[in-house]
Amino acid sequence: MQISLELALTPLQDDFEAPIKEFIKKLRTSGFTVLENPLSTQIYGDYDKIMEFMTEEVKETFQALDHVILTMKLVKSNRSDYAADF
Numbered sequence: 742m743q744i745s746l747e748l749a750l751t752p753l754q755d756d757f758e759a760p761i762k763e764f765i766k767k768l769r770t771s772g773f774t775v776l777e778n779p780l781s782t783q784i785y786g787d788y789d790k791i792m793e794f795m796t797e798e799v800k801e802t803f804q805a806l807d808h809v810i811l812t813m814k815l816v817k818s819n820r821s822d823y824a825a826d827f
Contacts, residue, residue, distance in 0.1 A: 742787070743819035745783060745818060746783065746785070747815075748784065749780065750764050750810075751812070773794070781812075
């Protein structure tokens with residue numbers, strides 16, 4: 742099953758940029774389709790593979806930071822080729 746996953750990592754600390762950049766770099770090397778914009782990062786691919794990958798990455802990120810929020814939106818389908826038609 743293909744999915745689209747939108748992520749927004751919010752470290753609750755003064756130096757918030759470094760952990761966000763590190764998280765995005767790990768997503769980039771995942772082998773999945775990854776698209777970024779100023780507000781969030783999207784990752785597209787097989788449900789089981791993405792969730793296995795995310796379980797480890799979220800755990801590592803949460804262990805490295807004292808206070809952090811990760812907002813996730815999950816859509817059943819790969820929407821990486823979406824283009825507005827209006």
